Amino acid sequence: MPGAHAVTGVVMKLLIDMQGVQTASRHRGIGRYTHATTLEVLRIAEGRHDVELIFNAALDGVDEMLDGLLSAGLRPRRRAYGPLRDTSADKAGNNVRREAAERIFAHALDVSGADVIWLSSLIEGFASDALVPHTMPRQLTVATLYDLIPLHDLGQLGQSRARDWYMGRVEVLRSCDLLLAISDWVRLDAIERLGIEPARIITIGAGVDTMFRPSEPGTDHREHLARQWGIDRPFILYNGGTDSRKNVETLFPAFARLPQAMRERYQLVITGSVDEATRARFDAAIHGARLLPQDVRFTGFVADADLLRFYQSCELFVFPSASEGFGLPPLEAMACGAPTIVNDATSLTEVVGDPAALFNADDPDSLASTMHRVLDDPAFAAALRKSGRSRAEHFTWAKVASRALTAIEGAIATRIKVRPPTNPAWQAVTPPAGPDTNVQLPIYLAQAANAGPLLASLRDWPGLVEWEGPLPPAEAIRPLDAYRACGWQAVLSADTADWIAVLADQAIGMRTVTTQVDREASRATWSSGFADHPMVRQRMVEESIATQLASRLTEDDLARAADALDRVRPRPLQRWLVDVTHISHNDLKTGVQRVVRNILSRWLASPPASVRIEPIAFRDGRYEHAHAYAAYLLDVEVPAALAADTIAITDNDVFVGLDWAMESLPSSAPLLRTWRRAGVPIHFIAHDLLPVTLPSAFHPQTREAFLRWLQAVASLADVVHCVSQSTADDFSHWFNTTYPGHPPRLSVFSPGVTPLAPIIPGTLSPKTKSALAARPTLLMVGTIEPRKGHEQTLDAFELLWASNANLNLAIVGKRGWLVGPLIERIEQHTERGNRLFWFEGCDDATLDAIYEASTALLAPSLGEGFGLPIIEAAQRGKPIIARSLKVFQEVAGDYPSYFSGTSPASLATHVARWLTERPSPRLDIAWPDWDHSAATLAQHILSS
């Protein structure tokens, strides 16, 4: 509800529209300004105000902003609307689409729950899909004002379409409650040209990034600049735009007026993008000034790191722009210690502060003489360096953000401005009111007899419900309606849902009435209380688009508009989209999939408070509901008519990559990236990093696929939840040493351990049973694959058997990969069936019988993510001989007898000694059950 916090004047919820860093402006001053101001506002407001960012999903630039936020250690909440594409104002064919999109954008701001909306840059969108709200948001609305320079000469806007667009944007600026001007000159200009009351426009200034500073003593960039751009002389620098108002062409005749010796000693360097037409114009001007081509160097766009080198290395920075809202380049140059001179115009005098640094760009002699003086008079150059650095210290982004927040707080404190919502037109109807209804916002009159049809109508045409008489029995609720209202737990347990919950899920508001008279007497007052409800607001936008625009939109455009509109409505419950792409298709009963089954089934049956669990699967390029798998896990029927719809993300969704999706993640990652940009927190569960830590144990294809999965996870995840501290340590090491980006956070949860169920042990053949009983038997459990240590074990047992040690080796496990020769060796071994046994693919009962007949478990694996077999052995009270792995020690403590060598002899020696001593293990570890494990993981997700 907007304004709720503003009343107190203490805490405000501020929503910043980030389009200033999303259009082509992100490569210019506006982008830098928006980026830097937002970071500082987030820092300053932390603990004071609730600041959230909103992005336009049709535009780029989100990733760069997210990188900046992560570099600054900031993780604010963010959201997105759209994508609504092809809305740029430069094409008449986009007009209707743009109007629909702007209504949706206005609605997104309207229902955001913010007290204040800050529009970072309103003059965007002529040639891009940037949007402004169709109507002013009801909240206090603030906009940054960079300049009104086009108003000084509207002819420069060219075509009338651009002029109309610009004037429309100026009107939006004028309608804002508060404008934040980037300089005093801009403020005064706006007061004069727009007639804005001075109290509604505050100067917040601009800042310079701390990266812009003089070079360290002893640093010399000359070689780099010569190699990269062929700059082989001391140089005069210009950096900035190249449109006509920047006056770049005045530099050439001014440079030509310098004495020849000086011209031969210096070069003129122009950094920044130059389009072909402008370059041709510049070349003509250079030729006209009789300069040689080598006198002027054009570098094109340069990254910040190089721009810093240019600023630090130039002998003079010159900025002849005729009009600026502020003038960041000269400030950056000053901060880097470059002698800086600027045109005596607009805001530039505020920036440099020093009258000696000004020239008249309309007079080439003025510019040339000032340049000459700086290059010829070291004392003057030094004075400019000193005054420039001193002046630049006053311009910090922290000060800008602080002034902005103070101005906004002041505006809130002095006037609580909430534009009243339009009063919706409610109309009483008797259900069922079908899709052909003409009633925009119905009030349904409900009784027990019509509860079922009412629900269907309510879903299609949201409205208020007035209930009269007793409720129908809960058994009458269809599973489909129970699922919609309360999720899978209601399908599993019918008593979780009741009619109130089911109706309330769909209704905008409900009340019970006793008589017709009571109902009608209070209806107007009651219904007017819902004017602010997000669904009421949505219905009104739907109505405006349907009646005013729909006939001029294509079916596809209308569908996209409907999708964008419906998705911005706030959802009361957080929805966890749990990825089960692989297990829902094919449950291979691996250890990883055991974790998925156990955790998901518990979350579905008993979700965390205020969370709705939705299993999803990536199919044919989209995520869709995995209803069939959810029903399978809960052992219920899929509710009739429940379709596996495509997932459309909303503002309260969380993605949980519970299943191990090595094969599908490279395909689904681009989609998940769009979800991440839209603010969906992304969580992954990680079981191990073995293909990286033990590469020789895996096939090259597996290693490559794993690496692709790992890189996708690293670039997408907000948090990676590891099944053991050892796995977390491995991930941490990889992130710190190999991954170039911002690593996700790590957390640790422990998979649950299933208590041993009393089962009837299976039967072994008499020969096997008697052989296992005849001598000590060491048991290995797990797939036969290189890292499990079967080869070393078999070698060790051959040594033991050769030295007359009488013991058995029993191997339980399926054939894995890269073990062809080992399998052949086992199958043809002379001890096979005597003292060597291989049980491939035995069931739980047979495994239990083998455990029963064995003396101890042998766990010689070279690497594990968790190590379930040693827990199962410990649960059975069997001694364990295990390799001294960190994860085994983490999971089983002192229980096993550890060995560490990798040679057959070292293992044989350890086994022989163990057989002699037979130490009694003491179990003092209590493993969590699956309930605890699921709850812990849920808690970690909620708390992050």
Add this chain to the structure above:
Amino acid sequence: MTKVARTLLRYLLGGVARRPRLKRAMVDLAYRIPWLDTRLRDMIYRVEHPEAALDVDPAQLADGSKRCLARMRSRAS
């Protein structure tokens, strides 16, 4: 990869999956040639998990969006 090629390959993979001995022989053969194995598996991944569609498909809207669209259509007509 075209939809037709993907469908054909799906049928082929389904056929192989129903013959475990044949599948094992093929996997064993491919294992010995890492270059072939890598390419075959990548192809299978692409068949089973085609690239993500990033934009809204008007024909595959989520449930809430569909109802919103139906209301707007109804009110527009």
